[in-house]
Amino acid sequence: GLDLTQFEVGDMIGEGAFGQVYVASHKRSKRVKVALKCMVKSQQDRYLDVDGHSTPVLAEVAMMLRLMKAPRCPNIIRLHNWLEIEDNFVLILEYAGSCQTLLQYIKDTADIEENQARQLMRQLIRAIMFCTERGVFHGDIHTANILVTLPRLELKLIDFGCAQPITQKPFNKSDYRGAGHGMPPEALRCRVFHANPAYVWTIGIMLYEIMHGRLAFNNRQSIMFGAIQIHPRLSTACVDLISQCLIRNPAKRLQLHQVEEHCWFNPTTPNPV
Numbered sequence: 454g455l456d457l458t459q460f461e462v463g464d465m466i467g468e469g470a471f472g473q474v475y476v477a478s479h480k481r482s483k484r485v486k487v488a489l490k491c492m493v494k495s496q497q498d499r500y501l502d503v504d505g506h507s508t509p510v511l512a513e514v515a516m517m518l519r520l521m522k523a524p525r526c527p528n529i530i531r532l533h534n535w536l537e538i539e540d541n542f543v544l545i546l547e548y549a550g551s552c553q554t555l556l557q558y559i560k561d562t563a564d565i566e567e568n569q570a571r572q573l574m575r576q577l578i579r580a581i582m583f584c585t586e587r588g589v590f591h592g593d594i595h596t597a598n599i600l601v602t603l604p605r606l607e608l609k610l611i612d613f614g615c616a617q618p619i620t621q622k623p624f625n626k627s628d629y630r631g632a633g634h635g636m637p638p639e640a641l642r643c644r645v646f647h648a649n650p651a652y653v654w655t656i657g658i659m660l661y662e663i664m665h666g667r668l669a670f671n672n673r674q675s676i677m678f679g680a681i682q683i684h685p686r687l688s689t690a691c692v693d694l695i696s697q698c699l700i701r702n703p704a705k706r707l708q709l710h711q712v713e714e715h716c717w718f719n720p721t722t723p724n725p726v
């Protein structure tokens with residue numbers, strides 16, 4: 454069986470709301486590094502059934518397992534295994550080497566160019582599309598839950614702790630367990646929301662934050678009513694994409710399958726002189 458003594462635990466590499474993440478190496482295959490996400494069990498933990506398992510597992514694990522069946526998406530962090538040790542859960546995750554969170558990357562990089570933003574957004578959208586295909590609503594996409602490798606800017610979506618299965622039924626506002634500033638306006642206004650338009654809202658929020666270095670909306674009031682202040686240095690295509698993703702009425706918002714076809718992702722090559 455698997456237990457923690459098989460790992461040499463190194464530095465703490467992250468701290469979230471519910472636990473710590475350590476880098477570790479598997480002793481037998483010395484060079485293979487993993488990230489151990491350690492969490493203390495709580496009353497609020499949700500459990501879900503997984504195909505082939507008779508006992509429900511932690512929802513975070515169940516949702517990740519849906520994404521681990523081949524073919525996998527390179528933009529979603531891999532779950533190698535998990536352990537339950539007394540009052541703790543430990544997720545054994547792929548370690549994204551020489552990476553930082555998108556939050557840190559944005560802080561460290563003044564005026565990110567549209568070409569870099571496009572590269573990041575393509576990968577984020579690939580991860581999101583893959584989640585929808587596997588029936589997973591991530592529910593907590595923000596810059597601390599996205600890792601970016603340097604210098605290649607490969608993106609990995611992490612932290613499925615708020616993820617939920619997508620069904621025919623809409624989600625309720627109370628199902629939204631992620632950071633408040635990521636909540637789509639329809640969840641606040643109508644109290645119900647669907648995964649796809651909520652994902653498109655998130656895409657708009659992320660592109661805005663990458664291009665401006667700050668949140669599009671700070672609070673619920675501004676999510677529902679605030680004007681979007683877009684920087685004049687952005688291209689018209691970029692402004693258009695942000696605006697179309699951040700249309701408050703989900704019926705009028707750009708649809709998920711239309712996002713990748715938006716002209717910002719298909720810049721015309723400049724005419725050779």
Ligand code: ADP
Pocket residue numbers: 466467468469470471472474488490530546547548549550552554597598600611612613614
């Ligand atoms: P929480 O659910 O507590 O927010 P996360 O899964 O978001 O926990 O992890 C917390 C932090 O740990 C992340 O923001 C990131 O900095 C770091 N981290 C998590 N997973 C990895 C990983 N696989 N590789 C590298 N760093 C990671």
Ligand code: MG
Pocket residue numbers: 469470597598612
């Ligand atoms: Mg997190």
Ligand code: MG
Pocket residue numbers: 469593612613614615
């Ligand atoms: Mg979490």
